[in-house]
Amino acid sequence: MNCWHCERPAHGTCMFCGRALCKDCAQEMPHIVALYQNERNVYRAIVTAHALFCGICEPREDPIELPELK
Numbered sequence: 001m002n003c004w005h006c007e008r009p010a011h012g013t014c015m016f017c018g019r020a021l022c023k024d025c026a027q028e029m030p031h032i033v034a035l036y037q038n039e040r041n042v043y044r045a046i047v048t049a050h051a052l053f054c055g056i057c058e059p060r061e062d063p064i065e066l067p068e069l070k
């Protein structure tokens with residue numbers, strides 16, 4: 001698979017949309033790996049700070065609500 005941006009061989013894929021990326025074109029973005037509820041029934045998120053990001057697919061900065069999880 002080649003990089004979405006420059007057509008050179010890719011080193012990884014965007015965590016958010018799956019586009020292939022080389023090291024030069026890849027950007028970084030925090031990514032939620034897992035959600036869990038603590039002992040007080042509050043949802044917490046485990047986040048990786050530097051997930052691969054293609055720079056195109058624009059994941060939202062503000063988390064959306066998921067009322068169906070309640």
Ligand SMILES: [Zn+2]
Pocket residue numbers: 003004005006007008021022023024025026
């Ligand atoms: Zn590239």
Ligand SMILES: [Zn+2]
Pocket residue numbers: 014015016017018019053054055056057058
């Ligand atoms: Zn992407």
